[in-house]
Amino acid sequence: MITMGIVFAILGAAISMGVAAISSGLGVGIAGSAGAGVIAEDPRKFGPILVLQALPQTQGIYGFLGAILILIGTGVLGGTIAEIPDELGLAALAGGIVIGLSSVTAIAQGTIAASSMGAVAKRPETFGQGVVLAVMAETFAIFGLLVAILIFVGTKIM
């Protein structure tokens, strides 16, 4: 029987993946628009542009990871749905929300990546600095994932 606990946990997984996917998509889209502009002028810069455009995708991976952890931890993925108390379901939901919200950083990362692409187009030697600047936004997504994992471990979801 599907309890409210399970519903909360599934909701957590949905938020983790859904919000992360939207954010990463927007981030990649922002960086991609700028990337297309640079490549239209100088196709030889495709390599560094691709690296910068890929950066906002990582939040999507964190969201996917968070969703999988919740689904495995609650047994939804294994096919043996455990009797999950509502409190535990809420903890899984909280973890999913943390990952989902922290993945919004992908949008800011996309904007930074777009600016860095402009800088690379002007001065190719700034590529390294551009990557470092864009990665700064990533830190908070990693913290979010870390906090979610701590919640899952602390509440014995995993």
Place this chain on the structure above:
Amino acid sequence: MFGDGILIFLLIVVSIALLSILIRRSLREIVPYLYLNARISAKEGRCIKPVELEEMITSPSVEDMLSVLEGTEYGKYIQNSLERGLNAYFGELHAEIFEIIPKKVKKAFTFLIRKWDVYNIKTILRCIYAGESPPEPIPVGEIEEEKMREIAESSDIEEVVSLIKDHYDLTQAFEKYKNSKNLLFLEGAIDRIFMEETLKKILQTKKKELWVLRDYFTTLIDLTNLKIFLRAKIDGVKIKDIEEFLIEGGTISERLIKNFDDLEFEEIASQLEETPYYHLLIDNIEEYEKAFDEFRIRMGKEISTTHPFGIAPLIGFFCKKEEEIRNIRAIYRAKEAGLLPEEIRKLVFVYG
């Protein structure tokens, strides 16, 4: 618990909706310009480097200078004539950017290119006045290329005035010109119409991203007015004789108008304290016109770096291109005149 569950679900939905609105708002001013700004950056990356400029300056002959230029973006345009090539390049560049510019700022782009109409008309007027045939107009501006060619073929100043009437009504200024034979009445009137009308249109716009244009045009007005004040002081002209040439909308005129007749040339700067023009004038009192031009270019760059998304990078880019083309012309003419590299360096402004 079921009721609590619904409540939590609703809370999440509302929170996500609010977050989406916030994100949408912050992206609205960035996203439309991403492609344009990236292309502008890439184009800036292909501008003539200081090393290439130095190579042109130190090249032993005009031919050698041109061969250095052939290795740049200008190469394919300058095969037959440098002058025509530079004009063709500049025209194509503007047309290309007009194609990719977001629809909502296409109008703002015309504010920026109107200055080339003014430049072309003033050049035509000066040539007719001096009895020379005008050079080919720069194919950029709000006035169509064909129309500008027609204006350039005018036989006298009155014909020019009647041909541009739809864009610049110079009827009153022409009457004054007829009586005095002083071309300044017409040139001043064109500048005034262009800058005052453009600033008025910018101030009317509610688009936040165009506010940067307001700062740029206000500075243009200030620098133009300041040049008028300084030239008048050098020529010993009173304020009542220059007032009609002053352009409204700047930030410095009021105080200067009030005290102008009592001031010596060197004292004009003292009226500009607390403005960015104070040190500019104090440090460059001998060559203030060149310093003002450089200030405008630097301002364009500053605007483009402080507002990385929007129309600001366009302002910076065109300032840079304009200066680049001016440098090429200066070096070419200096080479033709046989000037030494150290003399040529003084004519060139290296945009950082």
